[in-house]
Amino acid sequence: MDVSKRYGAAVAVHALRLAFPRGGTTVLIGPSGCGKSTLLRMLTGLVTPDEGTVTFDGAPLSARLREARLRMGYVIQEGGLFPHLTARQNVGLLPRHLGWPEDRFKARLGELAELTRFPDRQLDHYPAELSGGQRQRVAIMRALAVDPDVLLLDEPLGALDPLVRRALQDDLRDIFQRLSKTIVLVTHDMHEAAFFGDLIVLMRAGRIVQQGAVADLLERPAAPFVTEFVRAQRSELPA
Amino acid sequence: MIRALLLLALLWPAPASAGVVVGSKAFTESVILGDILAGTLRRAGIEATHRPAIGGTRVVFQALRGGDIDLYVDYTGTVTGELLAGRHAATLAQARAVLRRDGIGISGPLGFDDTYAIAMRADRARALGIRSISDLRAHPALVLGFSNEFLDREDGWRGLRRRYGLPQQQVRGMEHELAYRAIRSGAIDAMDVYTTDANILAYDLALLKDDRHVFPDYQAVVLYRLDLPPAAVQAIRSLEGRIDAARMVQLNAMVTLQGRSEAEAARSFLGDGEAPAAADGFWRRLLRNTVDHLTLVAISLGAAILIAIPLGVAAFRRPRAGQAILAVTGILQTIPSLALFVFMIPLVGIGGPPAVIALFLYSLLPIVRNTHAGLAGIPASLRESAEVLGLPRSVILRRVELPLAAPSILAGIKTAAVINVGTATLGALIGAGGYGQPILTGIRLADTGLILEGAVPAAVLALLTQGLFELVERRIVPRGMRLPRRDPGA
Numbered sequence: 001m002d003v004s005k006r007y008g009a010a011v012a013v014h015a016l017r018l019a020f021p022r023g024g025t026t027v028l029i030g031p032s033g034c035g036k037s038t039l040l041r042m043l044t045g046l047v048t049p050d051e052g053t054v055t056f057d058g059a060p061l062s063a064r065l066r067e068a069r070l071r072m073g074y075v076i077q078e079g080g081l082f083p084h085l086t087a088r089q090n091v092g093l094l095p096r097h098l099g100w101p102e103d104r105f106k107a108r109l110g111e112l113a114e115l116t117r118f119p120d121r122q123l124d125h126y127p128a129e130l131s132g133g134q135r136q137r138v139a140i141m142r143a144l145a146v147d148p149d150v151l152l153l154d155e156p157l158g159a160l161d162p163l164v165r166r167a168l169q170d171d172l173r174d175i176f177q178r179l180s181k182t183i184v185l186v187t188h189d190m191h192e193a194a195f196f197g198d199l200i201v202l203m204r205a206g207r208i209v210q211q212g213a214v215a216d217l218l219e220r221p222a223a224p225f226v227t228e229f230v231r232a233q234r235s236e237l238p239a
Numbered sequence: 240m241i242r243a244l245l246l247l248a249l250l251w252p253a254p255a256s257a258g259v260v261v262g263s264k265a266f267t268e269s270v271i272l273g274d275i276l277a278g279t280l281r282r283a284g285i286e287a288t289h290r291p292a293i294g295g296t297r298v299v300f301q302a303l304r305g306g307d308i309d310l311y312v313d314y315t316g317t318v319t320g321e322l323l324a325g326r327h328a329a330t331l332a333q334a335r336a337v338l339r340r341d342g343i344g345i346s347g348p349l350g351f352d353d354t355y356a357i358a359m360r361a362d363r364a365r366a367l368g369i370r371s372i373s374d375l376r377a378h379p380a381l382v383l384g385f386s387n388e389f390l391d392r393e394d395g396w397r398g399l400r401r402r403y404g405l406p407q408q409q410v411r412g413m414e415h416e417l418a419y420r421a422i423r424s425g426a427i428d429a430m431d432v433y434t435t436d437a438n439i440l441a442y443d444l445a446l447l448k449d450d451r452h453v454f455p456d457y458q459a460v461v462l463y464r465l466d467l468p469p470a471a472v473q474a475i476r477s478l479e480g481r482i483d484a485a486r487m488v489q490l491n492a493m494v495t496l497q498g499r500s501e502a503e504a505a506r507s508f509l510g511d512g513e514a515p516a517a518a519d520g521f522w523r524r525l526l527r528n529t530v531d532h533l534t535l536v537a538i539s540l541g542a543a544i545l546i547a548i549p550l551g552v553a554a555f556r557r558p559r560a561g562q563a564i565l566a567v568t569g570i571l572q573t574i575p576s577l578a579l580f581v582f583m584i585p586l587v588g589i590g591g592p593p594a595v596i597a598l599f600l601y602s603l604l605p606i607v608r609n610t611h612a613g614l615a616g617i618p619a620s621l622r623e624s625a626e627v628l629g630l631p632r633s634v635i636l637r638r639v640e641l642p643l644a645a646p647s648i649l650a651g652i653k654t655a656a657v658i659n660v661g662t663a664t665l666g667a668l669i670g671a672g673g674y675g676q677p678i679l680t681g682i683r684l685a686d687t688g689l690i691l692e693g694a695v696p697a698a699v700l701a702l703l704t705q706g707l708f709e710l711v712e713r714r715i716v717p718r719g720m721r722l723p724r725r726d727p728g729a
Contacts, residue, residue: 044627069629080624084642084717093638094628126719142628152627 016208018201025176025183027197029190031229035206036186040154043184044074057149070094072150073143077158080139081127087138088123091145098146112141115178117171133164140175151176153185157192169195190233202226258286259471262308264299265292265668265679267494267501268353268435268487272312274505275482276461276475282509283474291501292679293589293670296321298581302670303462304341307588310463310475314353316455318345318462331460339465344472346461347479351435351487354457355395358432358444360422371448372403375429379406384427386415395431398453434484437492446484459487482508495684521692524677529696531672535663536704539595540656543602547655548648550603551610552636561611568604576601576662580669594666594673601662602655609651613644646716653708660701664693674700 018039020026028036041047042054045065054061056068074080081090088109095105113120116137127135136156143151156172157165173196176183187193193200194214201211210222221227259280263273273289280287290308293299300322302308313322318334328334335345357372364370367378375381389395390412399405413421418430419442432439434446459482461475486508493504550568554561574582579600583593617640625635641648667675674693681689 044623046623046627066629066631069627072627072629074624074627076620076624078620080620082621082625082639082643084645084719086719093625094630097630097634097638126717128719 016206018208018211020182020184021199022182023180024198025185025196026199026201027193028184028186028201028203029188029193030203030209032188033205034203036188036201036203037154039203040152040184040186043150043152044072045069070098070146071148072152073140073145073148075136075139075143075151075153075156077155078135081135081142083127086124086126087118087130087134087141090127090138091141093142094145108145108147109141112144115144115175116140131164132160133168136160136168137171140172144179148181150182150184151179153183155186155188158187172196190230202229204229258288259310259467260308261287261289262293262299262302262311263289263291264296264311264313265294267684268491269312270501271490271494271504271508272349272459272482274502275478275508276310276312278505278509279478280471280474283470283477285468285471285474287471290590290670294581294668298584298589298669300462301581301584302589303343303464305585305588306464307590309467309471310461312349312459313462314457314459315348316354316457318460320455331458338462342465344463344465346463346476348458348460349478350459350480350482351484352456352458353433353435353487355389355454356432356434356446356449357399357429358422358439358446359429360425361443361445363425363428364445364447369447371450372399372405372453373450375405375407375447376403379408381407381428382409382411382426383407383429384411384413384418384421385431386418387412389431394453394455402451402453435487435491437488437495440488440492441496525692525696528672528674528676528693529700531676532660532663532674532697532700535591535594535598535666535671535673536656536659539598539663540602540652540659542595542599543606543655543659544652546599547603547606547651548610551607551648552614554607554611555614564607565611568607571600572604576665577668580665584669589670591666591671593669594663594671598659598663598666602659605654605658606648606651609647609654610644613647613651614640616647617643642717643720646712646720649708649712649715653705653712656704656708657701660697660704664697 028039030036038047042049043056043061045054045061045068048062057071061068081087082093085093091109091112092105095108100108109123112118113123118134118137118141122130122134127138130138139156157168160168169192176196183196185192185196187196197214199211200214200217202209202217204225210217210226212220217226217230221230261273261277261280263269270291273291277287277289293302293308296313296317299308299311300313303311315331315334318338319328319330323334323337326337328337331345338345357375359369367374369375369378383396385396390410391397396410411427413427418427419438421427422430422444423442429447432444432446438444439446461478463472463475467475490504490508493499493507494501547568550564554564571579576597579597580593583596587593587596621639621643622635625639630638663671663673664675664678666673667679674697676693677689678693678697681687681691681693
């Protein structure tokens, strides 16, 4: 991508160029308001860049948005599950629209439940009847329902309490590894970034400060801010 | 929109060809005369029906002009002073010439005048030798009791005193009903009455001759469409001069004092020997009114739901057009319902269709507004999740947005339905029937029982409607949206 975005006078994302490696996990990280979520939303087509183009698989995203969206899954902080549909119906919304036969969907749902360790007996529960962690598992199943090439996650663990978060973190990494899809994850948590990311992109005020492996950020910081950001997160833990 | 309205009007079951249609205004005398006209036509071998108590002067006249009815009885003073006000028609002959251009004819006077008069107890007038208003000048000590309106009118006491030079000093304003008792007890000597008032008979009053013509002419005449077949016109004109004031008083008294029906009074005039057809029983009337009422509500509300939900969706999708849609439906709601009903008459006539259209327009706002609000209230995160899934707009609307907005939309429909049930009672003012019919007749005859016969079922129906929609809500709103949400972190 090669884009910029402003909201009125405020520049959310300055002109930047960024490529996401196919099959790799990229983590966008930075303090609140650094533009990481806006960047992710540009990838989904929910936000249109003022300048530049988002390129998806070699072609501009805007040129074939519907088609591209069928090839991407999207998970947000609170899951974005539809409260009027059960877990099964939430996952089934897109497959059904695409005309999948019942047994194909059943088989896929079984795979997904196994993958996300979601218990079968809760498949007919409504989101309001599920815990926060289970809701996120349903959201991941829904995002993966038609086996997309790309998975986009916006603070998927942000609203969970620490214990649930820990368990889901492990499961999520497991899922990423088993799927080997192109994954873009937004977080503000350095541990999470280090835990998931092959490539970490640290942003600040709409610009990329540094991108690289976690070791690069720790050992070869591109600016004092990188060290500052990493250290600030570390000091959250009691020594 | 206009096309939808006209379609709605077309959907209304067309009345079976009913031959000549007689109309009447919503008061006893007019209804009796309508029955007399219809009876006279039938006797002349012409198929005729009577649509009784359609409404006030304007409504009935519009119905005549529009061809919904073919004739009705009005009064010369009303024709020249009200219907043709500003059209230079001071006399009956002039009025006839003006109305001919509208395709309407006026018969000769039926024989009575329904205007103001001064009345005294017959025995007292005889004893004092008073026969005309001029005679009152010789008796300055008489006590006069007038209704307050009469006291103030130029064609009432003010004109009367000036023209006749009346010397009486004791002139009291009083409630009209009380004046009758006062005159009976001798507390007053003379009062104002309408010349065909049934109470003239009940209290044995004598009317004093208005020998200086202060009171305007309100002679009863038949207004009829000139396209009626000559035989019908001939039958109508056979009534000219046949009904004098005493006869009209007697007929009015049969209904208002003796509790007989207008049809019976008409038959007694026509001299029909046949036993009066049994009037509809209570349950039969209730059934008919219920069917009429439900028909009005069901068609208007059904059409409103079909139109208002798409309008609400459009208002949400296109905010600028949405402003206009919400503003227009809002303005429709502010038009007084009676006015809206009457506006419809020139467009679609009287009866069911104008009532349905008015009720339809009234039902739009709550549904449009709640559809819009329901859609606007969906969290952005849900809409975006649906979009990124790759579903087309139409599928998002059907599978996600409308279900999520359903509680709000249903609440709007419920509001519209309850308002609709109540407002439909006004349909009776323009001849649409329903529970308003007994209410209006009850008011006209001061019959509380009849009023309740309409008011109670209307209230019950409103409650049932509310209950019904609460059941529907339980069926339609998915269980997932009625559950309390668990703590997100748990």
